[in-house]
Amino acid sequence: xxxxxxxxxxxxxxxxxxxxxxxxxxxxxxxxxxxxxxxxxxxxxxxxxxxxxxxxxxxxxxxxxxxxxxxxxxxxxxxxxxxxxxxxxxxxxxxxxxxxxxxxxxxxxxxxxxxxxxxxxxxxxxxxxxxxxxxxxxxxxxxxxxxxxxxxxxxxxxxxxxxxxxxxxxxxxxxxxxxxxxxxxxxxxxxxxxxxxxxxxxxxxxxxxxxxxxxxxxxxxxxxxxxxxxxxxxxxxxxxxxxxxxxxxxxxxxxxxxxxxxxxxxxxxxxxxxxxxxxxxxxxxxxxxxxxxxxxxxxxxxxxxxxxxxxxxxxxxxxx
Amino acid sequence: xxxxxxxxxxxxxxxxxxxxxxxxxxxxxxxxxxxxxxxxxxxxxxxxxxxxxxxxxxxxxxxxxxxxxxxxxxxxxxxxxxxxxxxxxxxxxxxxxxxxxxxxxxxxxxxxxxxxxxxxxxxxxxxxxxxxxxxxxxxxxxxxxxxxxxxxxxxxxxxxxxxxxxxxxxxxxxxxxxxxxxxxxxxxxxxxxxxxxxxxxxxxxxxxxxxxxxxxxxxxxxxxxxxxxxxxxxxxxxxxxxxxxxxxxxxxxxxxxxxxxxxxxxxxxxxxxxxxxxxxxxxxxxxxxxxxxxxxxxxxxxxxxxxxxxxxxxxxxxxxxxxxxxxxxxxxxxxxxxxxxxxxxxxxxxxxxxxxxxxxxxxxxxxxxxxxxxxxxxxxxxxxxxxx
Numbered sequence: 003x004x005x006x007x008x009x010x011x012x013x014x015x016x017x018x019x020x021x022x023x024x025x026x027x028x029x030x031x032x033x034x035x036x037x038x039x040x041x042x043x044x045x046x047x048x049x050x051x052x053x054x055x056x057x058x059x060x061x062x063x064x065x066x067x068x069x070x071x072x073x074x075x076x077x078x079x080x081x082x083x084x085x086x087x088x089x090x091x092x093x094x095x096x097x098x099x100x101x102x103x104x105x106x107x108x109x110x111x112x113x114x115x116x117x118x119x120x121x122x123x124x125x126x127x128x129x130x131x132x133x134x135x136x137x138x139x140x141x142x143x144x145x146x147x148x149x150x151x152x153x154x155x156x157x158x159x160x161x162x163x164x165x166x167x168x169x170x171x172x173x174x175x176x177x178x179x180x181x182x183x184x185x186x187x188x189x190x191x192x193x194x195x196x197x198x199x200x201x202x203x204x205x206x207x208x209x210x211x212x213x214x215x216x217x218x219x220x221x222x223x224x225x226x227x228x229x230x231x232x233x234x235x236x237x238x239x240x241x242x243x244x245x246x247x248x249x250x251x252x253x254x255x256x257x258x259x260x261x262x263x264x265x266x267x268x269x270x271x272x273x274x275x276x277x278x279x280x281x282x283x284x285x286x287x288x289x290x291x292x293x294x295x296x297x298x299x300x301x302x303x304x305x306x307x308x309x310x311x312x313x314x315x316x317x318x319x320x321x322x
Numbered sequence: 323x324x325x326x327x328x329x330x331x332x333x334x335x336x337x338x339x340x341x342x343x344x345x346x347x348x349x350x351x352x353x354x355x356x357x358x359x360x361x362x363x364x365x366x367x368x369x370x371x372x373x374x375x376x377x378x379x380x381x382x383x384x385x386x387x388x389x390x391x392x393x394x395x396x397x398x399x400x401x402x403x404x405x406x407x408x409x410x411x412x413x414x415x416x417x418x419x420x421x422x423x424x425x426x427x428x429x430x431x432x433x434x435x436x437x438x439x440x441x442x443x444x445x446x447x448x449x450x451x452x453x454x455x456x457x458x459x460x461x462x463x464x465x466x467x468x469x470x471x472x473x474x475x476x477x478x479x480x481x482x483x484x485x486x487x488x489x490x491x492x493x494x495x496x497x498x499x500x501x502x503x504x505x506x507x508x509x510x511x512x513x514x515x516x517x518x519x520x521x522x523x524x525x526x527x528x529x530x531x532x533x534x535x536x537x538x539x540x541x542x543x544x545x546x547x548x549x550x551x552x553x554x555x556x557x558x559x560x561x562x563x564x565x566x567x568x569x570x571x572x573x574x575x576x577x578x579x580x581x582x583x584x585x586x587x588x589x590x591x592x593x594x595x596x597x598x599x600x601x602x603x604x605x606x607x608x609x610x611x612x613x614x615x616x617x618x619x620x621x622x623x624x625x626x627x628x629x630x631x632x633x634x635x636x637x638x639x640x641x642x643x644x645x646x647x648x649x650x651x652x653x654x655x656x657x658x659x660x661x662x663x664x665x666x667x668x669x670x671x672x673x674x675x676x677x678x679x680x681x682x683x684x685x686x687x688x689x690x691x692x693x694x695x696x697x698x699x700x701x702x703x704x705x706x707x708x709x710x
Contacts, residue, residue: 042468104666113414114669116468117610120416120603121661128655132647249599253479256472291487298476305469306461 007286012164014282020170020239022278023177027232028255029262029270030184031094031225037201037265038221040112044119045101047252048126049094049226053086053233054243055130059138060085061149061237069154078152079172079238086230094226095219097122106218131245148242173235180231181271184224188267193220201265250294254281257301263311272312342619342673350676365528372520380629383636387516393628395523396585401608401624402530402617403577408606409615409678410538411570412550413463414471416602417478420458421451421575423597425582427485430497430592440503444583451579452572459571463564478602486594496593503587512587519588526584530577534617537573546570551681600654607657611664613671615678622673627657 028050035043060082070078101122105115135143153172157165188194199207200217208214236251237243258277262269277297284296304311352360370376377386400422407415428447432438438446462473486494502512503522510518537543545566548556557563586592604627612623631650634640640649664671670679 040468042472101662110665110669112468113412114665116414116471117606118662118665120606121658121665123658124600124603124654125658125662128652128658132652132655250479253472253476257476260469260472289487292483295480295483295487298480301476302462302473305465305473309465309469 003287007283009163010286011283012162014286015279016164016166016170018279018282019275020173020278021282022258022275023174024232024236024239024274025251025255025258025277026271026274027177027180027228027235028251029259029274030181030228030267032256032259033262033264033267033270034197034221034225036259038197038218039102039106039115041102041115042119042256043097043222043225044116044252045097045123045126046094046225046229047248047255048123048130049090049097049248050229050233050236050251050255051127051130051243051245051248052093053090053230054237054247055135055138055147055233056086056089056230057082057234057237058147058149058243061152062139064152065150066152069151071154075153079176079234082234082238083176083231086234087227088230090230090233091223091227094222094229097126097226098218098222103215103218127245127249135245143245146242146244149237151241153238169239173239176231176235180228181267184228185267187224193217197221253301254294254297257297257304259311260301260309261304261311263313266311266313269311269313276312336668339668339672342613346616346673346676368524372517381632381635384632385516387520389629389632391516391519391523391588392585393632394625395520395527396581397605397608397624397628398621399523399527399530399581399584400578400605401612401620402527402534403574403581404605404609405614405617405620406534406537406577407570407574408609409620410543410550411546411567412467413567413570414467414474415571415574416471416475416599416606417458417481418474418574418578418605419597419599419602420478420481421455421578422582422585422601423481423485423594424451424454424575425579426586426589426592426596427491427497427582428579429583429586430500431491433501434497434499440501440587444580444587447583448576448579451575451582455571455575456568459568463567463571475599475602478597478599482594482597482599485597492593494594496591496596498591500586500590500592502590516588519584522587523584526580530580531617538617542566542569547677604654604657607661610671611660613674613678616671616673616675619671619673619675623671630656 028046031046031049032043035041035046061078064078066074066078069075101118102115105118131143133143135141135147139147141147153169156168158168158171159166188197196207196212196217197220199210199212200214204214207217233243236247254277255274258273259270260273261277262271262273277300280300281293281297285293288296349357349360372387372390374386380386381389400418403421404415404418407413407418425444425447428450429440429443432443432446433440458474458477462470465473485491491497505511510521512518538546545556545561545563548559548561549563549566553563589596605624608624608627609620610623611627612621613619631653634649637649641647644652
């Protein structure tokens with residue numbers, strides 16, 4: 003048992019970091035929306051799913067005969083990331099407009115909003131399964147859809163017995179760049195100041211001339227775009243997707259957000275990585291079919307003992 | 323809130339709602355004999371419900387009595403159970419199907435592996451479900467409402483995946499040859515015919531309704547209402563909120579376990595995929611659609627959500643309109659859309675209790691309002707005022 007663990011420790015760590023980066027990107031959306039609206043955006047997982055399908059369509063359209071390298075690879079990765087981010091971001095803005103804004107206007111309770119979010123999530127999943135996926139791919143909507151390979155699984159270097167491959171590096175580097183960009187945006191720009199002000203005290207923010215509707219829209223746009231990037235990276239790495247790909251991944255990303263401290267951007271990064279690692283290390287002992295159970299158990303345990311997460315909750319104090 | 327405030331509106335959903343509100347107001351002022359007449363009528367109606375004449379219209383495509391047991395009766399039982407948790411105590415539970423699964427698996431496992439009597443396994447399953455409700459609730463019920471929702475969702479998935487990965491209870495293949503309930507000599511014989519199971523289900527539903535109504539009118543029900551409206555205030559007034567929330571969880575779980583036990587006795591075969599998250603969401607949709615907190619409303623919601631897909635399964639023009647697909651495939655799409663629409667137009671559901679409706683319109687009764695509810699400069703003020 004211990005031998006197994008030591009043997010698989012480094013490869014699992016690499017896998018955990020890759021998964022963790024994707025969890026972290028999706029977690030950013032949960033954390034930002036929660037910070038501003040105190041709402042668990044349950045349909046965020048479907049925004050991620052939309053990102054994977056955008057990338058699937060683009061990659062299938064390009065259909066490279068062999069995996070790409072060099073400048074071509076960079077160009078295609080950039081293209082799928084930008085397009086997925088744009089479409090997912092747009093979908094998130096639309097989601098806010100349809101499912102949450104009417105409720106916000108009425109001053110509805112958070113329970114009401116959460117139920118609306120669940121409804122929107124089911125609706126989007128089924129809309130894709132029944133209509134959009136058959137239309138996009140011409141295959142039954144509930145099947146796994148696979149994409150052609152665009153990145154070779156070349157080993158770049160090894161640490162101990164863990165091979166670090168090109169695709170691992172792309173996922174982690176792209177995720178880190180996106181997170182730094184978002185962190186700068188929230189902490190250094192005027193828009194970011196508006197977001198932080200709204201998260202801290204919406205009434206005072208209104209009095210200071212912040213347009214709440216705009217800020218909420220931008221928050222959804224940014225969170226959605228991050229989920230879109232996560233979708234593009236996920237598709238590149240795992241090369242398949244399905245209409246409910248977001249369900250389990252969404253819960254895990256939410257777990258990551260809570261683990262790091264919901265409302266806290268850097269917490270989302272930390273939470274994502276920690277969750278990815280725990281899950282992969284745990285799977286060495288229990289087998290990979292227990293991965294989801296491990297992640298959900300982490301969620302329960304964290305909420306029991308430290309519901310404010312590792313770094314504490316606060317979008318307004320994202321600097322901490 | 324001024325009176326019902328919804329009459330005289332062209333919105334069809336609101337007009338339908340006003341009709342139901344009228345029925346409720348009549349009921350509240352009805353005399354005792356009128357009420358008993360209604361009870362009697364309902365029971366007679368339920369007894370003759372499996373008649374083929376009714377079935378011909380209600381479910382032309384499949385056997386009506388079977389449809390009455392699953393999904394209609396099962397959904398109703400589950401919805402009444404979830405209503406205790408969501409409607410009465412105001413706790414959002416997204417993993418309710420876990421208790422249904424525990425009840426079902428207890429019957430299947432102990433009857434096939436140890437040859438226990440069916441009734442014993444049902445009772446044991448109910449106990450096991452109640453205990454797991456307490457085990458889930460004890461650490462998590464101190465959480466904020468929305469965190470609780472996600473944790474219960476996680477619990478539901480943990481139960482399903484664990485059943486899937488545990489070979490002792492059949493793994494992904496599930497348990498087959500679950501024995502039927504034993505015959506009661508001279509009275510009833512449980513075999514393949516669905517009718518006895520229907521009456522068993524009916525007895526269970528009636529008992530659970532009586533139990534639920536008595537609870538709601540007792541000290542416990544008042545405590546739940548207080549917790550739902552303002553937990554801090556309830557705590558300050560000396561209501562042991564944690565204990566009562568735990569009780570709500572345990573009672574909801576008990577009813578879920580009972581539904582699972584009856585289901586397993588009829589179904590012969592259960593597997594982990596009988597208990598997906600989507601079933602929890604469907605039952606929640608039933609409770610919310612009907613009017614969470616109001617028993618007739620919740621039952622109406624469960625009936626509508628269970629029956630509509632069955633009714634339109636074999637309707638030719640609908641099938642043709644959908645390009646040859648089974649209309650029942652669209653049911654989850656429809657539920658999702660209905661949830662979003664209901665929350666925007668009539669969050670209290672079709673047939674709400676007066677109290678619950680007032681709560682939702684005043685913004686109490688569920689975790690407080692969203693963070694940025696303050697109207698911005700470009701907010702349409704008339705809609706904001708209209709909602710108050």
